[in-house]
Amino acid sequence: MDRIGVLTTAAGFGPQAGEIHLGDDAAVLGPLPEGHQLVLCSDAAVAGVHADLDLLDLADLGWRAAVASLSDLAAMGAHPLALVASVITPPDTNPELILAGLVEAAAAFSCPLVGGDLSAGSQAVVDVAATGTLPAGSAMRRDTARPGDSIFVTGPLGASAAGLRLLRGGERGGELIEAHRRPRPRLREGAVAREAFVRCAMDISDGLGLDLDRLARASTVGFELFDIPAALGATEDEALSGGEDYELLLISPDAGGLRRAFAAAGLRAPLEIGRVHGDPAARLLRGARFTPDGYRHEVG
Amino acid sequence: MDRIGVLTTAAGFGPQAGEIHLGDDAAVLGPLPEGHQLVLCSDAAVAGVHADLDLLDLADLGWRAAVASLSDLAAMGAHPLALVASVITPPDTNPELILAGLVEAAAAFSCPLVGGDLSAGSQAVVDVAATGTLPAGSAMRRDTARPGDSIFVTGPLGASAAGLRLLRGGERGGELIEAHRRPRPRLREGAVAREAFVRCAMDISDGLGLDLDRLARASTVGFELFDIPAALGATEDEALSGGEDYELLLISPDAGGLRRAFAAAGLRAPLEIGRVHGDPAARLLRGARFTPDGYRHEVG
Numbered sequence: 001m002d003r004i005g006v007l008t009t010a011a012g013f014g015p016q017a018g019e020i021h022l023g024d025d026a027a028v029l030g031p032l033p034e035g036h037q038l039v040l041c042s043d044a045a046v047a048g049v050h051a052d053l054d055l056l057d058l059a060d061l062g063w064r065a066a067v068a069s070l071s072d073l074a075a076m077g078a079h080p081l082a083l084v085a086s087v088i089t090p091p092d093t094n095p096e097l098i099l100a101g102l103v104e105a106a107a108a109f110s111c112p113l114v115g116g117d118l119s120a121g122s123q124a125v126v127d128v129a130a131t132g133t134l135p136a137g138s139a140m141r142r143d144t145a146r147p148g149d150s151i152f153v154t155g156p157l158g159a160s161a162a163g164l165r166l167l168r169g170g171e172r173g174g175e176l177i178e179a180h181r182r183p184r185p186r187l188r189e190g191a192v193a194r195e196a197f198v199r200c201a202m203d204i205s206d207g208l209g210l211d212l213d214r215l216a217r218a219s220t221v222g223f224e225l226f227d228i229p230a231a232l233g234a235t236e237d238e239a240l241s242g243g244e245d246y247e248l249l250l251i252s253p254d255a256g257g258l259r260r261a262f263a264a265a266g267l268r269a270p271l272e273i274g275r276v277h278g279d280p281a282a283r284l285l286r287g288a289r290f291t292p293d294g295y296r297h298e299v300g
Numbered sequence: 301m302d303r304i305g306v307l308t309t310a311a312g313f314g315p316q317a318g319e320i321h322l323g324d325d326a327a328v329l330g331p332l333p334e335g336h337q338l339v340l341c342s343d344a345a346v347a348g349v350h351a352d353l354d355l356l357d358l359a360d361l362g363w364r365a366a367v368a369s370l371s372d373l374a375a376m377g378a379h380p381l382a383l384v385a386s387v388i389t390p391p392d393t394n395p396e397l398i399l400a401g402l403v404e405a406a407a408a409f410s411c412p413l414v415g416g417d418l419s420a421g422s423q424a425v426v427d428v429a430a431t432g433t434l435p436a437g438s439a440m441r442r443d444t445a446r447p448g449d450s451i452f453v454t455g456p457l458g459a460s461a462a463g464l465r466l467l468r469g470g471e472r473g474g475e476l477i478e479a480h481r482r483p484r485p486r487l488r489e490g491a492v493a494r495e496a497f498v499r500c501a502m503d504i505s506d507g508l509g510l511d512l513d514r515l516a517r518a519s520t521v522g523f524e525l526f527d528i529p530a531a532l533g534a535t536e537d538e539a540l541s542g543g544e545d546y547e548l549l550l551i552s553p554d555a556g557g558l559r560r561a562f563a564a565a566g567l568r569a570p571l572e573i574g575r576v577h578g579d580p581a582a583r584l585l586r587g588a589r590f591t592p593d594g595y596r597h598e599v600g
Contacts, residue, residue, distance in 0.1 A: 025373075122423045
C-alpha cells in the first residue's frame with residue numbers, strides 16, 4: 001500500500017490551522033478553532049456503480065468522490081478541513097488520473113487532500129473521508145424538522161440526471177453534462193444557512209424524493225410539496241428522482257430570514273418547494289399522494 | 301448508498317468529548333481537548349489482495365481494516381477518536397458480517413465507528429478512515445531519526461506471516477493464526493513512547509525491512525541491525541519481510557528512558573534491534589549488507 005502524500009492548498013486550512021505534516025503514517029492537522037466541533041464522514045465511488053467510465057473519465061470519478069464527501073460537510077453546515085482518500089485500481093487503470101480529479105476538487109473547494117493510500121483491486125474505487133469544523137452545537141441535522149417549517153432547496157434539480165441522459169445519447173458537452181461530470185458541493189450555502197439558524201438540512205445525493213423521505217422519517221414528520229423546480233433541460237421526473245445534484249434541502253421555520261441571509265451573502269435565492277406536515281405518513285405533491293418508492297405519482 | 305450509523309462505545313471518547321451525533325450526513329464529534337491536534341489517516345483492505353477469503357472470514361476483513369488505520373494512529377502516538385468506514389460488497393457478500401468485525405475492533409480498541417456508507421461493487425472492499433488526537437507538536441514522525449539513535453520494535457515479528465503459512469497448510473487454530481486473523485494495534489505503546497519523548501516512529505505494516513527502509517529514506521539516514529526478533533514459530537525471513545504484525549518501530553536517542561517508561565506503564569519491554577547510521581546508503585544486518593528489495597542477505 002503506497003501512501004498518498006499530497007497537499008493541494010495550505011490556504012484552505014485558513015489562519016486557524018497550525019502545523020500540517022504529511023507523508024507519514026497519518027496527517028497531522030492544526031488544532032480546531034476554539035469552541036468548534038469536528039465533523040467526519042466518508043463516501044465511496046465505485047466504477048460501474050456510481051460512475052460509468054464509458055461516459056466519464058477517471059478524473060471525473062475522483063472529483064465526484066471528493067464532492068460526495070464535501071457535500072456531506074455542506075449539509076451539516078461545516079467548514080471543510082481536510083480530505084483523505086483511498087484509491088483502488090485494477091492493473092489497466094492509472095491511479096494518478098483519479099488522483100488528479102481528487103486534487104482538482106480539493107483545490108476548487110479549499111479542502112486539502114492530506115493523505116490516504118493506493119491499493120490494487122479488480123474494480124476502480126475511490127473512497128474519500130472528509131473532516132470539517134463548525135461552532136459547537138450548531139450542526140444542521142436531519143431529525144429536527146417541525147410541522148409548519150418551510151422546505152427549501154438551494155437550486156433547481158435534475159441537471160445531473162439530464163446530463164447523464166445526454167451523455168448516453170452521445171452528446172459530449174454543455175452545462176447539463178458538466179453538472180453530471182463535475183457536480184459542486186454547496187458549502188457556502190450550508191454555512192450561510194447554519195449561520196442563519198437553520199438547524200435541519202440534508203444534501204440531495206439520491207434524489208429529492210428519496211432524500212426528503214429519509215429526512216421526514218428521521219424527524220417523524222410528513223411533507224407537502226407544491227413545486228419541483230427542474231433545471232433547464234431536465235424533466236420533472238429527473239428533478240424528483242435523479243440523484244447527484246448535491247443541492248441542499250434546508251428546513252426552516254423562518255423563510256424570510258433564510259432568504260435575507262442568502263441575499264446578504266450574495267447567494268442565489270433558495271427555492272421554497274413545500275412545507276413540513278404534522279402527519280408522519282403525509283407524502284404529498286400538489287395535494288396528490290405519491291409513494292416513496294421511486295416517487296411515481298398516484299391519485300391520493 | 302446506505303449510511304452506516306453505528307456507535308460502538310461512547311466510553312471510547314473519554315471525558316473530553318461532548319456531543320456525538322450519528323445517523324446524519326456526517327458524524328459530529330466533541331471538541332478536541334485543549335492544545336491538541338487532529339490526526340487523520342485512511343487504509344483500505346481489498347478481498348483477494350489484503351486478505352484471502354478462503355482462509356479468513358468477512359469479520360476478519362473488517363477487523364483488519366480497522367486495525368490497519370488504528371495502527372497508523374498508534375505510530376503517530378495519537379489517542380483514537382473515531383472511525384468511519386466505507387464497505388463495498390458484491391451481491392453474494394453480506395456487508396453485516398464485515399461490519400461486525402469493524403464494530404468488534406472499534407470496541408476492542410475504544411475507537412467508536414461513527415458512520416460511513418455501504419455500496420455495491422464486484423469485490424469486497426473495506427476502507428477505514430481514523431481520527432485521533434495528540435498534544436500539539438508531539439507527533440512521532442518518520443523523518444526525525446538521527447545517527448546514533450537506538451532502533452526498537454515493540455515485539456517479536458513474523459507471527460502474522462507464520463500464521464498465514466499455517467492457514468495455507470490447513471491448520472485452523474493457535475496463536476500465530478490468531479495473529480494473522482486479528483492483529484492488534486499498539487496504541488498504548490505508541491502513546492507511552494510519545495510521552496517518553498520519542499519523536500520518530502512508524503508502524504510495521506509491510507515488513508520490517510521495507511518499512512525501516514522507508515523510515516531511513518524519510519530521515520536521510522541508514523541503519524544497522526544486530527537482531528531480528530522472530531516470534532515463536534516464525535522464521536527469520538518471516539520476521540524480516542512478513543507484513544501486518546503492526547508492531548511499532550520506535551527510534552530513540554534515550555534507550556534507557558524508553559525502557560523505563562515502558563516498565564512504568566506495565567508494558568512488555570521494547571526490543572532494541574539496531575542503530576541509526578549516519579550514511580544514508582547503509583543497510584546492514586550483523587555487519588553484512590542486504591538489498592532493500594525483498595531483504596535477501598548479501599555479502600557486503
